[in-house]
Amino acid sequence: MSYGELRHINVSYDKKNFVLQDLSLDIHEGELLSLLGPSGCGKTTTLRVIAGLIDPVGGTFELDGTDMTHVQVHKRNFGMVFQSYALFPHLTVFDNIAFGLKLRNVEEAAIRKQVGKIMEICGIEGFEKRFPKQLSGGQRQRVALARALVIEPKLLLLDEPLSNLDAQLRLQMRTSIKRIQQELGISSVFVTHDQEECFSISDQVAIMQNGKIEQCDSPEQIYSHPASEMVARFVGFRNFFTVEQAVGLHIVAGNFDKMATMMCIRPEDIVLGDKTFSVSMPGTVEVRTYLGKAYQYEVKTPLGMVTVASSEDTVYAVGATVGLGFPREKLVFLN
Amino acid sequence: MYKHRLVTIVAWLCFAFIFLPLILIVVTSFNSADSISLPLEGFSLQWFVKVFRSRSLVQSLKNSLVLALVSSTIGIVFGLLSSIALVKRPGKISTILLSIFLSPSLIPGIVIGYVLFHFLVVSLQLPLNLALILGHLLVVMPYSVRIICASLKDIDESLEEAALTLGCPPSRAFMKVVLPNLRPAMISAFMLSFINSFNNIPVSMYLKGPGMNTLPYAMMNHIEYNYDPTVSALSVMLMGLTLVLMIAMDWSMSAQRLKSKAAQGE
Amino acid sequence: MKTSRYVVLLGPFVILAMVCLMIPLFITILPSFFTPGFSFSYYTDFFTDSFSRNILIRSLRLSLITTVICIVIGLPASYYISLMKENRRRIILSLILFPLLTNAVVRGFAWISILGKNGLINQLLQCLGLVDEPVKLLYTDFAIVVGSVYLFLPVMLSTLTSVMEGIGEDVIEAAYSLGAPPVATFFKVIVPLSFSGVLVAGVLVFAGTISAYTTPTLLGGNQNMMLATLLYQQSNTLSNWTNSAVIAFIMILISLGVMKIFNLIAATVDKRAEGHV
Ligand SMILES: Nc1ncnc2c1ncn2[C@@H]1O[C@H](COP(=O)(O)OP(=O)(O)OP(=O)(O)O)[C@@H](O)[C@H]1O
Numbered sequence A: 001m002s003y004g005e006l007r008h009i010n011v012s013y014d015k016k017n018f019v020l021q022d023l024s025l026d027i028h029e030g031e032l033l034s035l036l037g038p039s040g041c042g043k044t045t046t047l048r049v050i051a052g053l054i055d056p057v058g059g060t061f062e063l064d065g066t067d068m069t070h071v072q073v074h075k076r077n078f079g080m081v082f083q084s085y086a087l088f089p090h091l092t093v094f095d096n097i098a099f100g101l102k103l104r105n106v107e108e109a110a111i112r113k114q115v116g117k118i119m120e121i122c123g124i125e126g127f128e129k130r131f132p133k134q135l136s137g138g139q140r141q142r143v144a145l146a147r148a149l150v151i152e153p154k155l156l157l158l159d160e161p162l163s164n165l166d167a168q169l170r171l172q173m174r175t176s177i178k179r180i181q182q183e184l185g186i187s188s189v190f191v192t193h194d195q196e197e198c199f200s201i202s203d204q205v206a207i208m209q210n211g212k213i214e215q216c217d218s219p220e221q222i223y224s225h226p227a228s229e230m231v232a233r234f235v236g237f238r239n240f241f242t243v244e245q246a247v248g249l250h251i252v253a254g255n256f257d258k259m260a261t262m263m264c265i266r267p268e269d270i271v272l273g274d275k276t277f278s279v280s281m282p283g284t285v286e287v288r289t290y291l292g293k294a295y296q297y298e299v300k301t302p303l304g305m306v307t308v309a310s311s312e313d314t315v316y317a318v319g320a321t322v323g324l325g326f327p328r329e330k331l332v333f334l335n
Numbered sequence B: 001m002y003k004h005r006l007v008t009i010v011a012w013l014c015f016a017f018i019f020l021p022l023i024l025i026v027v028t029s030f031n032s033a034d035s036i037s038l039p040l041e042g043f044s045l046q047w048f049v050k051v052f053r054s055r056s057l058v059q060s061l062k063n064s065l066v067l068a069l070v071s072s073t074i075g076i077v078f079g080l081l082s083s084i085a086l087v088k089r090p091g092k093i094s095t096i097l098l099s100i101f102l103s104p105s106l107i108p109g110i111v112i113g114y115v116l117f118h119f120l121v122v123s124l125q126l127p128l129n130l131a132l133i134l135g136h137l138l139v140v141m142p143y144s145v146r147i148i149c150a151s152l153k154d155i156d157e158s159l160e161e162a163a164l165t166l167g168c169p170p171s172r173a174f175m176k177v178v179l180p181n182l183r184p185a186m187i188s189a190f191m192l193s194f195i196n197s198f199n200n201i202p203v204s205m206y207l208k209g210p211g212m213n214t215l216p217y218a219m220m221n222h223i224e225y226n227y228d229p230t231v232s233a234l235s236v237m238l239m240g241l242t243l244v245l246m247i248a249m250d251w252s253m254s255a256q257r258l259k260s261k262a263a264q265g266e
Numbered sequence C: 001m002k003t004s005r006y007v008v009l010l011g012p013f014v015i016l017a018m019v020c021l022m023i024p025l026f027i028t029i030l031p032s033f034f035t036p037g038f039s040f041s042y043y044t045d046f047f048t049d050s051f052s053r054n055i056l057i058r059s060l061r062l063s064l065i066t067t068v069i070c071i072v073i074g075l076p077a078s079y080y081i082s083l084m085k086e087n088r089r090r091i092i093l094s095l096i097l098f099p100l101l102t103n104a105v106v107r108g109f110a111w112i113s114i115l116g117k118n119g120l121i122n123q124l125l126q127c128l129g130l131v132d133e134p135v136k137l138l139y140t141d142f143a144i145v146v147g148s149v150y151l152f153l154p155v156m157l158s159t160l161t162s163v164m165e166g167i168g169e170d171v172i173e174a175a176y177s178l179g180a181p182p183v184a185t186f187f188k189v190i191v192p193l194s195f196s197g198v199l200v201a202g203v204l205v206f207a208g209t210i211s212a213y214t215t216p217t218l219l220g221g222n223q224n225m226m227l228a229t230l231l232y233q234q235s236n237t238l239s240n241w242t243n244s245a246v247i248a249f250i251m252i253l254i255s256l257g258v259m260k261i262f263n264l265i266a267a268t269v270d271k272r273a274e275g276h277v
């Protein structure tokens, strides 16, 4: 049984359209779960349901065996890092971080000790007396994280915490977050719409679309075995065709899942050779683009247009006839 | 950057036009001559003494101060309540109400004074001091609502949510994390309300009565019959008061900044 | 937010606005449309009576003159301010705003002392032997305009300065680099770009002047009445409720109408500006 369980959650802002539909999700203890999906798919909404900031219309949320569905926000003891950070502008860094502890009537000395420790972990020692306005974006981010962590939350929730940072800082911060999360062993839910960021730090990834979970798996599993066309497209598959077509053209033989109707392959997994290439399908190069590491070709074949990326030394000109090979192990079948 | 000579000339004439009359008042208030005239005759504080000897001026000064204090205090409290509702629940009704709350600054003051007089005093026969307070509340309403609303909109909505997730009960979240950040706005709303109520003539003029006069109108009466620098002296005192208010406001606004500067210096 | 809380929070000011503004306006002004049946005859009376019509025309004329003068002085002066160094600019701006915080009587009184029969200007002229008798400056339309300009120039300056600060040196330098001489730059770049500010401040000045009471009373006297002084006379001295209601309604119409017209102009200008960018 998992640590946290969302079951059959429905959410509607206007009582007509459902933003989340029958959503179920498992959070494993000590792991970092990412919610990944296009803008507007309901990631923030899901996170806010977990935090208790939104009441779902139906469904339940259990954590560690206790029903949390109707527990009020301030009694949940979850740490949340907001996209805007939501640091209290009138309080110093120290007072921001100590805010939650003071509400728990922790003694002065203990507060100082715990705040000091968490600031050290987050790498913001020495900024105690500053106000949020006097910090850089990355520092604010760390203060927000420290503030959420110091209350020793049962769950850490992060809503696109890196989206306001520049590219280099994002890279650095995501490593920090991962390190701190592992060090403290804290179960976390991380919202993002950046695929690379998500795959690099998650133990589990939930891909969302239109208020539903499309697939929830480890990053490796999602990368190599997407469960649906949407997920496949999301993780870089470009070439889709029906099984019927593939069998007709002898790309695959009989030994595959008979339930499958679709199959797909990444551009870089297709083998490209000249027209003498055996076990291949002929095609004509129509467009060639240079990508730096590789050339990308749009090839016209009996399957339709196929996108191929090739880092081979041989370069084909537009109009050239080529042969395409589809390695069996790289083909992914979709139901 | 290049400036045409004409621009400089117009600008300095403009500054002179704005400041010389005020300087004239200040200078003549210390002059011993009993009319506003140049050249100066000699230094004297007699006009300042005269202000305090004038029963009507002193009484109306007290009235004006109390009136401005009461109406601005009530004004910012009500303004805060209304702003919370308007900002936290936007929509058609809120938009309409906001424009109603702001309308007293669009309608000519004298019209407001007249309709208030006609309705509250003539029709409803309310006591004058109550009518005067209501009238001044109406005068300060646009300032408190506009300033507090603007500031409240600027404050990140997730502050309250952040406080909740950290364990703050909903009943205390607003007080703990939103209200402190509204302080500068509340102070400037109070100052602007105070100054506008204190200087108001058209509304007070209609709602005055025996013993219920306000300072600006008393000054106006005084000018009609006396031409001496008493009013200059009074004006100088008012300017001093205004200056103190302005500096106090500036100071309280930058207090936060100073505090944080000090922290930065460490 | 729950509806009950919404109502409670808004209650005080809604009640105030209803009891002290909406209902009084309605009750006071409605009778001016009934004689006793519904008609506009009080209004036609107002416009046909030469006394009141002249006051209306004077009010419009003096407000317009005041507005134009404020704009003509305000544009170069705020251009000058906007070019000042940060510190000096901050000081001069707060000095300019200072008179706004003193009451209108103080400011009117200053001009009485300057323009009056024994005022500074007459003292000066007589001293220099330019005139034998005091010139009549006070209690004229001229005095009203001077007083009103004095009253509202700070508004114009602060509005225009903030707009001009936003124009940015790069635009001005771009104009220079294209070969526009400074004077042309001022009229072809600065003035058009400040147009929205001119409109905003212009409305404030116009509406302010036409509804002012203190300045025309102190500087215009009994002879040179404006709408506000007429309203006070009709209501307070003569207790003529219908005439007062007519004037009040006309004043509201002018104030709101001017605001509306200027907003429309500003909206079209904004659209034009968007098209350019
Ligand atoms: N307060 C609200 N009222 C009404 N609809 C809302 C509200 N908040 C979100 N929605 C709608 O709910 C849907 C999901 O929103 P949500 O904020 O959860 O998306 P998201 O996945 O976080 O997107 P993004 O990546 O852009 O942050 C969107 O279609 C949005 O328009």
Ligand SMILES: [Mg+2]
Residues within 6 Å of the ligand: A043, A044, A045
């Ligand atoms: Mg979101």
